[in-house]
Amino acid sequence: MALERVFAIANSLENEYVKEWKVDGGFVVGHACIALPREVLEAGRVLPFRLRGNSNPDTSNADSYLSRYNCSLCRSCLELILNGSYDFLDGLIRVRGCDHWMGTFDEILHAGKARFMYYFKVPHLVNEDTLKFFAEEIKNLKGFLEKNFGIEISEDSIAEQIELQDRINEKMRAFNASRFKKPSFYGSEAIALSVVRESVPSAVFEKILSEVMDEGRKIEPRAKFVLGGSPLDEFELLRKIEEMGALIVAETTCFGCGEFWNMKTYDGGEIYDFLAKKYLENLKICARMFGEYNFRKSFVKQMFEISGADGVILTHNKFCDLFGIENAKLRMDLEKEGIPVLVLEKEYASSADIGRIKTRVQAFMERLGR
């Protein structure tokens, strides 16, 4: 039952909890990156809602703004913004993610489709200077939210939210551990759950997560894989792959384990410094962070080892420079260490790609003797 609810939420944009939140006087802002510290927003009753393509393959209007050389996930999201599917958002926070998202946000402004757009700066490096910068950036974000929505965000309420996120992360780790050696959930379910986390208030999510954890059952796959690469919210695509017996048992992607696995737990100290460290260091899982390739390689290896997977599937959308290049290097290095890798380049939500992807996964399993 809980899993059914997860898919119902993940398949929609403005869900029942968002509606309730707004009725209760809360605000909802859209964003597109896990670098945004949700504790600060939720402490002021501002719900961060992560933009996603909702498996929408139609990009006809968006293509007249962006180009066919831009990421199809971004084009899909832009299409949904242009056609009003995201009109429930009170505004947007432009988190500096990648070039494609930056261009998308520019075009949203150009099309006049944002009530407001706040620029949240995210460095590409992790060091003493950038952490200090990022802590100030989080304070500035708080200041903006207070002014824009006429609210007050106290440090106590941020601390409460930090505690809540720590609890959720702990549970998410436990949930994901149950997918490893004796899997009890499908990868498509885990990704859908991740999507839900980015779409409902955290207090609601905590309850949903607890209920979902009770619904585990024994799954016997043909082969087990770790999923890596660019952001992937297409749980339906994963479901089709998993129907072939190729079970995704862990991810390093930002919809999935990558979002929280390495996140720090609060152990005292100045709150903004902690959040800066928590979010910027966690972002090292993303190929947009430079000088951190070895961190990402180790993370993939770690997930491969602890999950007892048979191989790694690395995906990226066509024209994603960050993960397209990164995946090439990861494949070289992981294979050198005896870890089988399949790199899949795809278009977002394209049904035309499914047959080709299934063939390649099938061949990969055969290569592994599965």
Add this chain to the structure above:
Amino acid sequence: MVEVKTGLVLRSYQIFKTIKNFGSYTSNEIGGLLSLFAKEQDHTLRSFLDERHDGAGLKFLQEILGGHIVEAVEAKEKGKKVVMIPFNFPPEVVNLFENAVPYTTEVVTTIGVNALAHQGEPYWDYAVSLGLPDFVCSANTIALGSVLLSKDGNEFSPDIMISAAPGGCDANSKIHEFVSEYLGIPEIILDKTGESSRDFELYRRLFRQMFLRLEKELGEADEDRMIKTLEKANEANELFWELHELKKFSPCPVPNLFTLMSCGTRFTMWGRDEAVSMFEKLVEVAEKRRRRGEYPAEREIARSFWVYTGYYIDLFEFWLWLEDNGISYLNDLLNSQMLRDSYRAETKEEAIDALAATAWNYAMTRQMGAENMGLKWVEDAVYMIRELNANCAIYSGHHACKQSQSVFRILRDELSKDGIPVLRLDGDCWNRRITPISVVQEMILDFVENIVAKRKKRARR
């Protein structure tokens, strides 16, 4: 796929060693000489040696491009280190060190595309054969694909890399990171987060850390040499803007190819005597042409501003062809360099900060590293279009440039409001296999004949 045996730089090195021995030949001698070369090289040499350039082309080949390649290859035997930089980083930072020479990725790619039979294709193919995606940027991937061959000793390899593109270009940053990881070359990384004073302060701090790291690798920078380097950069900068002023005349007395020569000089020799001397020559030739009223076509039909870069896949059939058809290539955004301010530094510390400010405002970093890249791009393009009295804008549509591709609509809409017709082309500026130059020519002619020329006639009534 052409088999790759030797790297781009090592092959180009041999060619430039030969070119360095060219003298002031007669047309007949040049004709005979060109018959020895492959078609690609023939077109390149024919372009640079064309009479309209009055010796500037040969000087550019010998002293700027030739100097860049030869110095890089011979650096090690002279006890110097080679610092690989991207085009969006001021080479004077490297030139101020006595023990270092810069190696500018995109310039080297352009050299390979123009100097070699099969252009940069073997190196692009090699990079893609390693698993790199086919949508990465050829501007860097050709040179870097070639550098990857150094693993087997078939190409020269830099000692240090600087990555200045995070915040400005993911593709550029990422391919440099790939090479650094693949070959184990140390990489120093900058980052641009936005446009405020707080963003600059972070950038300045990262820049200073980079400088310290360079000093650790290259030896301490000498203050006098630093100041002199900046003075030379100022001298060249004044000449750069003098040339810019000459572009305002109609017909434009500055040959189209001077924009490429200007870029090539800026991205390699800034802060050195060679840059000053090159720009003196460019200004001298353009000024002479202005006085004589020289222009290759019967009349100047289009005064085009290229909002991105031009094409480098056939210099003869692009830059010279445009001019021969009455289409002036006034400038492009790559070469616009909105850096009007001179360096003002009396101490080493001031010099480092001044260099950081220049790097922060360098081409691409300035526009694509902005908080709203579409609007910053428009702002700079409109400024240059007005400055140069351009009557049309052309976007080369380099398919790997996801940033400019993503915000082109904004640029087009804004320029249209200003009454500037815009042509969007589609191709790869360094890879002829995407769109052949003949197709580009056809589209440009259609645009100029049917849109630009007619507008001009209407305006005259």
